Ligand SMILES: Nc1ncnc2c1ncn2[C@@H]1O[C@H](COP(=O)(O)OP(=O)(O)O)[C@@H](O)[C@H]1O
């Protein structure tokens with residue numbers, strides 16, 4: 001045993017296979033193709049962390065708008081309107097407006113702005129876990145001159161927030177990487193990979209913990225199911 005403090009994933013069957021969960025202050029990539037339940041899974045972690053332990057979170061979305069996210073989570077049995085321990089910062093609309101106007105987008109340093117919004121929010125509201133949904137959406141706003149250097153710098157600023165961070169990384173279906181620039185995996189402390197496999201019976205979802213620093217963890221991909229409002233991995 002080690003005495004690292006952890007945040008459980010609240011995926012039934014998984015936490016005991018990774019010493020109780022994700023070490024606090026880790027930056028963890030949650031990656032997979034579209035529709036692999038990345039948003040649902042990370043939301044379920046912060047939703048349950050607040051219900052179970054009073055841990056406060058921020059879900060910063062550049063993808064689904066706030067209303068759509070609320071409806072989605074309510075359908076999954078996680079009603080969140082008015083739950084003040086799970087705050088949604090909705091930049092999805094701003095992102096869409098900006099996407100229409102490239103010249104405007106280029107005037108804003110999005111990486112810097114997002115860090116400053118988060119810093120400000122942390123001082124005011126105080127939160128311990130961040131979900132950023134998604135890296136791909138953030139990249140779409142950013143004009144990188146030197147992506148590797150700028151991403152390195154961005155991860156350093158994220159670390160200075162001194163909280164646990166889940167970065168959702170949507171992988172294009174034609175590529176086999178964890179992040180679009182191929183360096184997100186080594187800049188992160190952990191990688192949770194979600195993938196779909198087609199079988200005769202339909203499409204099955206699998207979860208694998210590919211990397212988790214300071215943790216003894218399973219490396220096997222296990223079927224991930226969602227039932228009665230909670231995630232569960234099935235061990236073979
Ligand atoms: N077992 C399930 N129960 C409920 N919804 C499911 C289930 N499996 C898949 N879904 C649906 O899968 C879709 C994708 O989930 P989402 O978290 O938005 O994925 P991603 O963020 O990876 O694109 C959602 O619309 C969700 O409702």
Ligand SMILES: [Mg+2]
Nearest residue numbers: 038039040063
């Ligand atoms: Mg999503």
